[in-house]
Amino acid sequence: xxxxxxxxxxxxxxxxxxxxxxxxxxxxxxxxxxxxxxxxxxxxxxxxxxxxxxxxxxxxxxxxxxxxxxxxxxxxxxxxxxxxxxxxxxxxxxxxxxxxxx
Amino acid sequence: xxxxxxxxxxxxxxxxxxxxxxxxxxxxxxxxxxxxxxxxxxxxxxxxxxxxxxxxxxxxxxxxxxxxxxxxxxxxxxxxxxxxxxxxxxxxxxxxxxxxxxxxxxxxxxxxxxxxxxxxxxxxxxxxxxxxxxxxxxxxxxxxxxxxxxxxxxxxxxxxxxxxxxxxxxxx
Numbered sequence: 496x497x498x499x500x501x502x503x504x505x506x507x508x509x510x511x512x513x514x515x516x517x518x519x520x521x522x523x524x525x526x527x528x529x530x531x532x533x534x535x536x537x538x539x540x541x542x543x544x545x546x547x548x549x550x551x552x553x554x555x556x557x558x559x560x561x562x563x564x565x566x567x568x569x570x571x572x573x574x575x576x577x578x579x580x581x582x583x584x585x586x587x588x589x590x591x592x593x594x595x596x597x
Numbered sequence: 598x599x600x601x602x603x604x605x606x607x608x609x610x611x612x613x614x615x616x617x618x619x620x621x622x623x624x625x626x627x628x629x630x631x632x633x634x635x636x637x638x639x640x641x642x643x644x645x646x647x648x649x650x651x652x653x654x655x656x657x658x659x660x661x662x663x664x665x666x667x668x669x670x671x672x673x674x675x676x677x678x679x680x681x682x683x684x685x686x687x688x689x690x691x692x693x694x695x696x697x698x699x700x701x702x703x704x705x706x707x708x709x710x711x712x713x714x715x716x717x718x719x720x721x722x723x724x725x726x727x728x729x730x731x732x733x734x735x736x737x738x739x740x741x742x743x744x745x746x747x748x749x750x751x752x753x754x755x756x757x758x759x760x761x762x763x764x765x766x767x768x769x
Contacts, residue, residue, distance in 0.1 A: 496607050496647065499716070502709045504644065507615045508637075510702040515622045517694035523672050527621055527634050530665065534641050545648045547715075553727055556650045557740050560731070563653075563660050564747050568754035570665045574672040575762035581676045582764075 501542035508535035522577050522587040526570065533566045607647055614640040627673055635666050652728045 508531050515528025537559040544555020577587055584592050617636035624630050638661040645654035709715065735744045 496604070497716075499709055500607070500611070501644065501648070502715070503706070504611050504614055506702060506705040506709065508618055508641075509705070510698045511615075511618045511622045513701060514694055514698040517697060518622075518690050521627060523669060523676065524627060524630065526669060526672075527630060530634065530661075530669075531618055531621065531637065534638065534661075538641060538644060541645055541648045541650050541653060545650075553650075553730055554734070554740075556653050556727060557731055557734050559650070559653055560656060560735075561740075561743060561747055563656055564751065567660055567664055568751055570668050571758040572754050572761070574668055575758035577672055578675060578762045587676050 498542060498546040501538060501546075505535045505538045505542065508532070508538070520588050520590060522573075522580070522589055525589070526573050526577075529573075530566065530570070533562060533569075537562045607644075610640050610643040610647070613637075614644065627677065628670075631666065631669050631673060634669070635662055638662050638666065649727070651726055652731055 512528045512531030512535065515531065516525050519525055519528065540555040540559045540562065544553055544559075548555065580592055581587050586592065614637055617633045617640065620633040621630050621637060624633065638657065642654040642657040642662075645651075645657060734740050
């Protein structure tokens with residue numbers, strides 16, 4: 496395995512996440528796409544930390560840890576907002592919750 | 598490079614990661630999508646093991662699979678009404694979204710294949726177990742401040758999520 500193997504996996508996850516965010520009509524599916532993007536980002540950090548930086552420097556892994564913590568906080572707030580929206584509109588489709596649209 | 602067992606397992610994990618991510622993006626049943634996302638997260642943990650990030654792999658399983666995925670399933674069950682909710686997609690949105698994603702993929706792939714510094718990089722030496730070193734870095738060395746900031750962020754997110762999602766109490 497080389498660095499490029501991991502990078503190709505990572506950009507595949509990133510592209511699928513972007514596709515998910517762009518095409519899905521359900522807020523929870525969009526959250527899943529965002530999680531895919533965050534995972535690809537973390538995978539990049541760890542792969543570069545393994546291959547590019549000096550061998551005993553594992554800063555990339557620590558940054559990926561912080562990334563996981565951020566993803567957890569983001570998911571919690573995201574789902575709280577989704578629940579509030581569902582209580583107000585009875586739907587979680589981003590196309591139909593357009594009250595703020597001018 | 599000979600094709601040994603290690604390579605075989607790596608390609609199995611890579612295929613599982615990308616394949617189940619494709620299922621997450623394309624399947625129409627949202628519960629199946631959530632379980633497929635679980636498969637993706639497990640496979641990424643496997644790739645972390647390949648990159649000798651043992652602590653990170655364990656954290657991935659605990660936080661993502663044990664925490665975020667359960668949150669997502671809760672969200673699905675509290676908002677869908679019935680579990681067989683179908684996900685509609687529009688044809689035009691599918692076309693433009695696919696086009697943009699494909700262009701991004703091609704761009705990134707060309708960057709990866711054309712960057713000379715990233716070609717034929719050797720793996721570093723085998724690392725020791727990383728847990729002790731990560732603990733030192735977080736608690737004593739340069740990552741102490743980010744660690745504290747993260748803890749404040751988690752507290753804020755906790756309070757914010759509880760505040761946003763509670764039922765509105767109107768006093769009239």
